Amino acid sequence: MHNFTSKPEPTTCGSFNLRGFKFAQTLIFAIEEINNSTHLLPGVSLGYNIYDSCSSIAQTILSSMSLMNGYKQTLSDTSCSRPPAVYAIIGESNSSPTIALASVVGPFSIPVISHFATCACLSDRKRYPSFFRTIPSDYYQSRALAQLVKHFGWTWVGTVRSRGDYGNNGIAAFEEAAKQEGVCIEYSVAILSTDPKEQFLKTLEVIKKGTARVVVAFVALGDFIPLLKVMVQHNITGLQWVGSESWITSRTLAETKEYSFLSGALGFAIANAKLMGLREFLVNVHPDQEPNNDILKEFWETTFQCSFRTTDSGACTGSEKLAELQNEYTDVSELRIANKVYTAVYAVAHTLHNVLKDLKSSTNSSTKEQPTPQKMLAYMRDVRFTVKTGEEIVFDASGDPVARYDLVNWQPAGNVGLQFEHVGVYDSSLSSEQRLQVNQERVLWARNIGQISHFATCACLSNRKRYPSFFRTIPSDYYQSRALAQLVKYFGWTWVGTVRSRGDYGNNGIAAFEEAAKQEGICIEYSEAILSTDPREQFLKTLEVIKKGTARVVLAFVAVGDFVPLLNVIAQHNITGIQWVGSESWITYRTFAETKQYSFLSGAVGFAIANAKLMGLQEFLVNVHLEQEPNNELLKEFWETVFQCSFRSNISGACTGSEKLAELQNEYTDVSELRIANKVYTAVYAIAHTLHNVLKDIRYSTNSSKGELPTPQKVLAYMRDVRFTVKTGEEIFFDSSGDPAARYDLINWQPAEDGSLQFKHVGVYDSSLPSEQCLQVIQEHMIWAGNSGQMLRAAPVKATWTFPVTRFKPVHSVIDQ
Template sequence: MSQKTTLLLLLLALVCARMSEPGCSNLGQPALPSLFSEGDINIGAVFSLHREEQVKIHPFNSKPIPTSCIRLNLHEFQFAQMLIFATEEINNSTDLLPNITLGYQIYDACSSVTLAIRSGMALMNGYEETLAETSCSKPPLVQAIVGESGSSPSIGIASTVGPFNIPVISHFSTCACLSDKKKYPTFLRTIPSDYYQSRALAQLVKLFGWTWVGAIRSRNDYGNSGMATFIEAAQKHGICIEYSESFFRTDPREEFQRVIEVMKRSTAKVVVAFVAQGDLIPFLNEMAPHNMPELQWVGSESWITSRSIAETKQFNFLKGALGFAITKAKLDGLWDFLVNVHPSKSPNNSLVKEFWETSFQCSFEKSQNTTALCTGSENLSTVQNQYTAVSELRISSKVYTAVYAIANSLHNIIEDEKSLTNKSSRADFNPLKVLEYLKKVRFTAKTGEKVYFDAKGDPAARYELVNWQPGEDKTLQFRPVGVYDTSLPTNHQFILNHEQIVWVRGQTEEKSLCQCAVTAVPQAPGRQHRKEGLSAVMTVYHVQMERSVILQILMTAFHVIWSSGLMKIKIDVC
């Protein structure tokens, strides 16, 4: 018998053995939740609990080992605990979903679009290793999904689960592209769309008379879409963009350095940064050693209230930064809940152990390095980091309102079915029905926020304008200097307190508002003139400078340069 025939017979035997087994078995690795609690009704969540997945090269001669992730993200871990806090609060309520327990399945996307999609599929199908004939006819594992933080992962999840009518409610995905109901019919969010923020930034730049600016952005859906909308709005206001550069957190150093050189050579003294926090930090690390010119930074909501950036003293060149932030919120009882998280309460959960080790820079395992040994007696109430910070809750509160939006929708379904059938039996839930009720939900959260969604699945846009001012400890502090609220009448949407703003040079008056460059070009060779060349740069200080006044200044400059013996003048006006 030939070798080929033997191999063929072995393959047939394997196929026959598979066919004789009941059902189908999963050939890949099961996608398991990082945190979970079963309830009568379950909701899903996808957060980037780690900053990146550990890349492994598979030799294709053995079964691949499960994907592992590195660098725990404390802010995202707070998001996960906020979801748990909200579900436990609802489960202890006698007014909302009484006698019904709300459960959760929380997945880790590790800042990866691929893993975010995989998590979404797991939340639809569950994670059974063996599938039966009835597996495809079962309802989804969850009634709705909270997440993701990034716009690109949310696009992946919404595209995957949307055809199955599963609602996705994001707390931090702001790309205006997600408002497209033809592409993402089941997507909603509790954070405003960048449609409003980008236009508000353009209005802000116009208000201060900055007509010559530079622009940097994240090279992803968030940055590309947000910056495109800003540039479109800015150009309508007569604002010129000297450069527009993009980068991503995984770019090589050479790419960061290239963008930095563009900024150093630029004549624009204002830079608009529509950048995700995770992309901006490595970029600023590369920028810090450079002797950069003083720039007026205008930032997007992703980084403009980042404590990790503001409290890094080598980033003090960001002093005077302005940007629109999500409004602050306060939740009673949250801090006590957060500091009571302990590995002993989840002894089999490796994520909670990793969180503890990250918070206290210790290890539960003995190792040869100098890391201290964790004892479990460490006290979270003594720690100040992104996880324990609850003074503002600008983004975390949006997780809270997302959970309550789902709970209120479920509650309304129950109440409506009771009124129709006069029975107290459990309502028939399905994601499509939950989606329809989510679109109509309206309530006031304990944070004081009025929660509802418009036809595009977006909430009302309300921002706080913050200014980075030096504190007593020489770190930068966020000071509110204005409000932008689209729910107010048009003439009252933007309220600004000029007197409270501190600028990059520390002054309290706006300067360098419009820069007009006037360059004198020497006449043709042969004619005698007193100077080889002359250049003058003038700065106009008034916010609402009339064009006639600017023209008068330019004509004066023309006269000065002409009288110096020069024939030709090149005037660049943005």
């Protein structure tokens, strides 16, 4: 306890923080840029004082008092009643010190703008009336994380938090949102960088004993590092980490090879930005510019591992060059938080510009009225401007900006550790169902956790470097694209048009088809891309391309949802006579076949996943009932949708629970087409057989007496070699890319007696056979476009070309009569 008879000892800082120093230099960069501007604050120069708080609350309070009273090194008897020396304060980088800063400064009406304090508590205008920030509140991040966890179906998770305002408030908000999303939390542990190692070992033990394989880490970077170190020492892997913005873009962690177990981590990061000229500014910093600046000397010694206090071989010479280094300070590829420093400085400058402009034009200009912190505070509430990056800055009533995040995924980057891949966005300004957007096919999951898909066909997922733990029971589009090219060539259709989904599925599928088609001598007249969210005008443009085209065969490599709007405009314009060739996504979609307006699809051909019969499945499906799980909201929604009733009504349209699924005939109860459902079935059996083999070997191993349990790593290793036969007779195994053997049914759409269309099996494609035997077609069983029994053929072609064009365009084509 201090006796208050002498000056307290100065706060002792820890290791030098390169990121914090970079923030300080970014502030100076922005100020110098503004001082050189002829448009913003012309004739006015901004000055600054920078204090190192060492992330200490006490030091932050001392710094804030220094700023308000205008002294630097020592306290004096100067009265605090004189005008403050500053008009605004930018800081702090952590929530707890920022809370202290905003509490001390608030009564004096001095604006405080933080670039990195995210605690939702700081939005309380009664407690922090002068607080603003350029980084979003954790109120939004916590909800975004809950939506993300629910999006991937992770309903059983553990959490780790910093024991402070940032972590406590962040996890509290996450737990509230997670509860609403139906996500359960197995454990919640708190850590702090100053905890003894024993505390981190206890936390590690909780994680190890837990059954949750997904861990949400709402922790400050400094608190996370000690935990990561004990995880390295105990070789803890196989966890799917979900991170908060504090550490999810820390290059120091990503480039530390010992932390490679973080591969696959997901989390929300502040949107990235490019600040032109910043790198040149950073690398030109030198101790000679400010010889008395001790922090600059410490930065130089830390960066170059030298000393100004020695003359031996380890001495700093001053000739070292920052431009030759590649570290967290010189790297400008990740300026997410540095950009928030930059925009905070510009918020102060634009506010001051507006204040001075109004003072100049006011009737009291003769009195030479000066800006005050109170006036700055009033004007800052309404400031709105756009920085050179294109970002618009505005504060809401709580002093918060609009919450926009990048969804970041940690993926291997060769010898340099891990890299950050942008795989989605979260935008709080959009409607609730549109806020979270995930490009799931680009996500790399935590290593050593096996993932088996039943319907993801993108050939890109066979990349073992990017997706080392991915498997699937459905064939890759690599095979389907080549099968489609062989099919088109088989029927002599050498002049075709293509329509694709504008996404990984369509883009990769058509790219592979075009490559195979070129080898087969097939020419492509046009290639159109569509997306379900496109405006109607875009679909009309695609329709016009198809109408004007001379190709009468159109290959549609599209997802069902993207195809519907195009089919609707085709039906409205009565476009017929086209021979459609379809990808597996829609070629067995019964809703299309039973929609009479789509009868122009008659004659369509395409490859579908081989069909199967699952004995007992229909009985299981129709016996599903709400009484089995009264609290299952998804089951209630299913019941309401199927029977067009409501549990929230007691009138004639109310659900009674006496409705019978067995009396319905719809997509759910129909078991005649189990092509994809069978892939779910085989995926489950793949896990079961793998686990069976793991447990069998553990039981007979010499270590069985230790009660060894299966691990995700062991399950992954065994899954690579699993081989079994399901009751349908299908043999399941995976190749070195995690893919099954590619076997397809060739399907032809033919008229049914009720006027709808039905799927006829007219051939097969089997990639395991020799190339000349892969495709087998029963041509006499086929119906062509327009319900013709005769195949659409290309007529003899007159072609004209000029050298060096090698691709020719037919003048016309006809359907044989």
